[in-house]
Amino acid sequence: MDDRPTTAAPLVGILIGSPSDSATMQRASETLARLQIPCETLVRSAHRMPEETAAYARSARDRGLRVIIAGAGGAAHLAGTVAAHTRLPVLGEPLATSPLGGFDSLLATVQMPPGVPVGTLGVGAWGAKNAAHLALRILALEDAALARRIEAHAVARSRPGSRRGG
Ligand code: RP5
Numbered sequence: 129m130d131d132r133p134t135t136a137a138p139l140v141g142i143l144i145g146s147p148s149d150s151a152t153m154q155r156a157s158e159t160l161a162r163l164q165i166p167c168e169t170l171v172r173s174a175h176r177m178p179e180e181t182a183a184y185a186r187s188a189r190d191r192g193l194r195v196i197i198a199g200a201g202g203a204a205h206l207a208g209t210v211a212a213h214t215r216l217p218v219l220g221e222p223l224a225t226s227p228l229g230g231f232d233s234l235l236a237t238v239q240m241p242p243g244v245p246v247g248t249l250g251v252g253a254w255g256a257k258n259a260a261h262l263a264l265r266i267l268a269l270e271d272a273a274l275a276r277r278i279e280a281h282a283v284a285r286s287r288p289g290s291r292r293g294g
Pocket of ligand 1: 144145146147148149173199200201202223225226
């Protein structure tokens with residue numbers, strides 16, 4: 129995983145706990161790209177890179193980011209740690225990377241204390257795609273052109289014979 133911003137002006141920051149998370153979380157960046165929303169994907173870890181993770185979250189709004197997606201597996205504290213350091217919407221993506229199969233990641237991500245929300249998605253690739261779709265809908269609240277692209281995408285997906293799967 130290239131630990132650098134992938135565009136000059138990303139609106140969505142995708143954090144992954146490890147390079148080993150990149151294949152699954154690529155589903156999120158692909159979904160955003162399909163709807164023409166710039167994002168960046170970086171490795172940050174609540175446990176292995178706590179200072180860098182906090183610094184990323186604290187500077188995110190000033191850098192122009194509007195939503196952060198955090199994908200991690202196992203004792204998945206990445207999304208919660210990010211949410212502790214920013215008031216931007218944070219979407220947590222539990223990944224099925226440990227021997228416990230993702231239920232551990234789900235529980236580690238989902239039950240945040242009141243006032244420090246993490247919008248938690250489903251485990252694995254489905255959730256990664258839906259994290260992106262939810263980020264798109266958040267951004268579309270203030271972006272009419274994006275709202276139209278989302279609608280067109282949904283209509284195209286609903287046609288008989290279209291490739292489903294988000
Ligand atoms: C988590 O531990 C990461 O998000 C990853 O899902 C898992 C394994 O990481 P590696 O040991 O492969 O770096 O922190």
